[in-house]
Amino acid sequence: MESDLAGEVAELLQQMIRNACVNDGSPESGHEHRSAEVLRAVLERPGLDLQVFEPLPGRSSLVARIEGRQPGAPSLALLGHTDVVPANGDDWRHDPFGGELIDGEVWGRGAVDMLNLTASMAVAVRHLADDGFRPQGDLVFIGVADEEALGIHGAEWLTTNTPEQVRADYLITEAGGFPMQSPDGVRLPVITGEKGVFWCTLTVRGTPGHASQPLRTDNALVKAAEVVRRLAEYQPAADIHDAWRRFVEGIGLPPDIAGPLLDPGAIDAFCHEFPALGLARQAHACTHTTMAPTVMQAGTKVNVIPDRVRLDVDIRTLPGWDKPEVDAMLRDALGDLADDVEATWNFTDPASTSPADTPLWNSLERVARRSYPDARCVPFLTVGATDARFFRKLGTVAYGFGLFSKRLTFEDYATMFHGVDERVDVTSLGLSAELWDGVARDTLV
Numbered sequence: 431m432e433s434d435l436a437g438e439v440a441e442l443l444q445q446m447i448r449n450a451c452v453n454d455g456s457p458e459s460g461h462e463h464r465s466a467e468v469l470r471a472v473l474e475r476p477g478l479d480l481q482v483f484e485p486l487p488g489r490s491s492l493v494a495r496i497e498g499r500q501p502g503a504p505s506l507a508l509l510g511h512t513d514v515v516p517a518n519g520d521d522w523r524h525d526p527f528g529g530e531l532i533d534g535e536v537w538g539r540g541a542v543d544m545l546n547l548t549a550s551m552a553v554a555v556r557h558l559a560d561d562g563f564r565p566q567g568d569l570v571f572i573g574v575a576d577e578e579a580l581g582i583h584g585a586e587w588l589t590t591n592t593p594e595q596v597r598a599d600y601l602i603t604e605a606g607g608f609p610m611q612s613p614d615g616v617r618l619p620v621i622t623g624e625k626g627v628f629w630c631t632l633t634v635r636g637t638p639g640h641a642s643q644p645l646r647t648d649n650a651l652v653k654a655a656e657v658v659r660r661l662a663e664y665q666p667a668a669d670i671h672d673a674w675r676r677f678v679e680g681i682g683l684p685p686d687i688a689g690p691l692l693d694p695g696a697i698d699a700f701c702h703e704f705p706a707l708g709l710a711r712q713a714h715a716c717t718h719t720t721m722a723p724t725v726m727q728a729g730t731k732v733n734v735i736p737d738r739v740r741l742d743v744d745i746r747t748l749p750g751w752d753k754p755e756v757d758a759m760l761r762d763a764l765g766d767l768a769d770d771v772e773a774t775w776n777f778t779d780p781a782s783t784s785p786a787d788t789p790l791w792n793s794l795e796r797v798a799r800r801s802y803p804d805a806r807c808v809p810f811l812t813v814g815a816t817d818a819r820f821f822r823k824l825g826t827v828a829y830g831f832g833l834f835s836k837r838l839t840f841e842d843y844a845t846m847f848h849g850v851d852e853r854v855d856v857t858s859l860g861l862s863a864e865l866w867d868g869v870a871r872d873t874l875v
Contacts (some may be wrong), residue, residue, distance in 0.1 A: 431498050436644055439614055439860065439863050442552065443529070444530075445529070446465045446468060449468065451512050452516050453577075453578040453579050454516055460514045464512050466575075467490075467617050469552050470492060475556065477496060479494070489583040491573075494555060495569070496564070496570075499564055500633040503567035503874070504600065506569055506869070508572070510547050510574070512548060513578050515848050522535045523674055525538070535853045537852070539852055542852050542854055543846075546602075547604055551863075552833075554865075555569065556678055557863075561755075563871070565874030567874050580627070586606055591610070597821075600789075600790040601827070602866075603817055603818075604832070606619040607865075608843050609802060618802070618806070619810035621786060621810050621812045622811070623781060623812070624811065624830075625781050627746060628745040628758075629744055630745065631774045632738055634654040635737065635743055636653055636736060640733065640734070649734045650736045657723075660767070661763055664721065664722065666718055668696070671717070676808060677716075682852055711844070712844060724738070726739060751781065753778055758863045759868060773811055779815070782818070783822075784828050791807065794829070801864070801865075810830075818830060829863075833867070838855060
């Protein structure tokens with residue numbers, strides 16, 4: 431039975447990878463209707479009510495519901511997105527949209543982020559419906575569009591325009607549950623919150639002139655290069671917040687690693703020197719508000735000194751930060767160039783968190799122990815944005831979780847998100863599907 435379940439998930443995951451629902455951020459990209467149609471075919475059966483919402487052509491999200499017997503009983507939503515980020519096949523060992531099964535692993539864009547969990551959720555819900563599962567509270571599966579471009583045409587649209595169709599007391603989405611071995615047993619990170627997102631465009635101004643006479647010109651591109659350097663080198667103070675402390679203490683790291691990870695005066699040097707790049711990046715991002723210059727547009731012609739440059743900056747904030755704190759940080763980083771730079775805010779959304787002392791937390795730990803008997807869950811703050819934040823605004827307790835084998839390490843998973851050679855083993859697909867089945871039965875009956 432377990433191998434059959436894993437095989438079904440693998441087959442669905444391969445289809446979804448091959449659908450190539452690539453979201454480049456433009457409204458006409460994504461084409462999530464392809465996977466919405468596949469999910470509809472999987473879930474169209476007695477016991478499941480299906481709805482498809484399409485705010486823009488091709489940007490489809492599917493909602494499937496097993497209605498509960500008792501109105502007002504706690505409800506559970508399983509939320510997976512169907513879009514993926516672009517991939518350059520020249521950098522991969524195998525076709526990123528081939529969905530190939532190689533040595534027990536499914537390869538392709540989305541295999542980890544997060545078509546693996548979306549497929550396992552859909553298969554688990556279908557099996558529950560086929561078994562005649564009738565919970566006390568509603569069980570909802572949501573296959574949502576546009577997560578990779580901040581959810582404007584997906585989770586944000588659904589929670590704003592159709593909140594009663596997607597509202598739930600509890601929700602699980604991406605992506606914790608990677609087993610981390612400690613001296614006292616396996617530790618499973620549960621994402622209880624996420625950093626805030628503040629995206630801005632900095633306009634750096636100069637004075638145009640003829641490029642054949644560059645001496646003492648006010649070249650906006652040269653000035654922008656200095657802006658980029660200052661942003662890259664700026665280091666806000668580390669914040670050893672409660673979620674980070676509980677994570678480090680919970681996973682049982684040796685003192686020579688845990689010590690500097692919990693010391694705001696030592697963590698920066700540790701992250702720059704630690705050889706495990708995935709952990710170093712996570713540790714730094716989890717304890718700092720970060721700024722990353724990502725896109726620059728400058729100049730009009732090769733022989734014209736540019737008079738303005740546009741620079742996109744991705745800022746991710748820790749809990750407690752809002753726009754005034756981000757504004758102050760930017761001015762501090764820019765120093766005497768601050769008055770030459772104008773910031774336009776494209777997207778602002780502060781950090782969001784959910785409590786860890788809930789019935790859902792206890793259920794995740796109970797069910798996970800069927801696969802890892804010595805497992806304990808530990809809270810974790812994810813540094814990337816997920817759709818959970820929209821549901822927290824509705825009052826939902828939202829976690830990121832899954833269940834994975836030990837075949838791939840935490841380091842492997844950390845570097846595959848939006849990276850190359852993304853893949854997941856079939857055993858992990860089966861573990862996640864069994865998890866959803868177990869948590870639904872444990873939480874809703």
